[in-house]
Amino acid sequence: MAQIFTRRTNMIPVIAPVIVAIVGGMLTFVVWFWFSPKHTDVGYKPRQPIPYSHALHAGDMGMDCRYCHNNVERSAYAGVPPTNTCLNCHNLVKANSPKFRWLRQAKNEDGSINIDAESTPWKRIHKIADYAYFDHSAHVTRGVGCVSCHGRVDKMVEVKQVEPLSMGWCLDCHRNVKHYEDRGFDPALVVRPLDRVEVTDMTWGPDHPEFKNWSGKAANAYADKLDPPIVQCSGCHR
Ligand code: HEC
Ligand code: HEC
Ligand code: HEC
Ligand code: HEC
Ligand code: HEC
Structure with missing residues (x-):
């Protein structure tokens, strides 16, 4: 033993x-x-068929987001541009770059667009579950800027998700954009004066020249006029 x-x-x-x-x-x-980023989705950054850079086009070149995402004020979806939008310039600019293998496939020999290649197979980054409803136009026409939900896209070489896009995140803004006083939430950061600052202006915040004219009373008065953003289940789960 x-x-x-x-x-x-x-x-x-x-x-x-x-x-x-x-x-x-x-x-x-x-x-x-x-x-990991893949599970929470924050930081998700898939490899794309063309190494397109927002930092170059929207940042350095200063192109407005709506040149390419032109439905964002009218529709629930922002939409990703068709190949044709890129060819407006890249028919001439850098047309022979090896980075454009896909764009060359988009053209027939006579130079017309190949219908099959009308849209580049971009990999989707931001996606909420089908059982939840989100509408871009409802936000951007009220003055909620792209930067509030997507971050400084104009500085991203590759787009990545910077916010969780979870229910808690949506509700956090919806509950606080009004009744700010109770919660120490500054609506001026979330809603901007649309007559003076474009919804696509990524620099909105305390350093923006218009900010001091807007924060405080003006922003509070504006936020108070908004319909209370939806917190009932049926508003987002239809
Ligand atoms: C020249 C065209 C162009 C401009 C200008 C542009 N984008 Fe894009 N955007 C694209 C393309 C193409 C994609 C898909 C490829 C990718 O994800 O990089 C995209 C993807 C995105 C995505 C991710 C979409 C997804 O799959 O979830 C966001 C968010 C976005 N753009 C926001 C912006 C914002 C904000 C601006 C302005 C600061 C802007 N874009 C300007 C062409 C453009
Ligand atoms: C308004 C004109 C314009 C549009 C529209 C445009 N681009 Fe560009 N793009 C440029 C310019 C200018 C450059 C910089 C060229 C240089 O570096 O000399 C560039 C550079 C690029 C490069 C880098 C090329 C290389 O070899 O370094 C890629 C890739 C690219 N663009 C992809 C796209 C895609 C994809 C779209 C459509 C979603 C698009 N661009 C739309 C003007 C445009
Ligand atoms: C209130 C938050 C919010 C604002 C403001 C916002 N987005 Fe989005 N965006 C989202 C969410 C959430 C998704 C995912 C939607 C889905 O899965 O249906 C998304 C998806 C996208 C997509 C890819 C899918 C699609 O809808 O076509 C693009 C491109 C995009 N946004 C661009 C923009 C641009 C450009 C702006 C500013 C003009 C903007 N977004 C403003 C939250 C926002
Ligand atoms: C940064 C603040 C903010 C975030 C984040 C945000 N919202 Fe909103 N939402 C608003 C504002 C402001 C309104 C407009 C209220 C009004 O109609 O006056 C609104 C309105 C809405 C509406 C009503 C649309 C209509 O048809 O009138 C829905 C639905 C909605 N949001 C869903 C969502 C969902 C889903 C998310 C998360 C994926 C989200 N929101 C994230 C600020 C936000
Ligand atoms: C402002 C919009 C909004 C409202 C209001 C809302 N939800 Fe959600 N809900 C969402 C979004 C966005 C998701 C996450 C989708 C995803 O993960 O892609 C979600 C996810 C869920 C889930 C899945 C589990 C989870 O937490 O991710 C359940 C269950 C749910 N919601 C129930 C409810 C109930 C019950 C109410 C009412 C008390 C409610 N929701 C109100 C936007 C909303």
């Missing part, structure tokens, strides 16, 4: 590292799965 007991005890140094390795592996998996 004494000998068996001793033998078993001797096994501990051998088994312990194996158990530690298995448990450690499981923990790593759980942490990796739940907290």
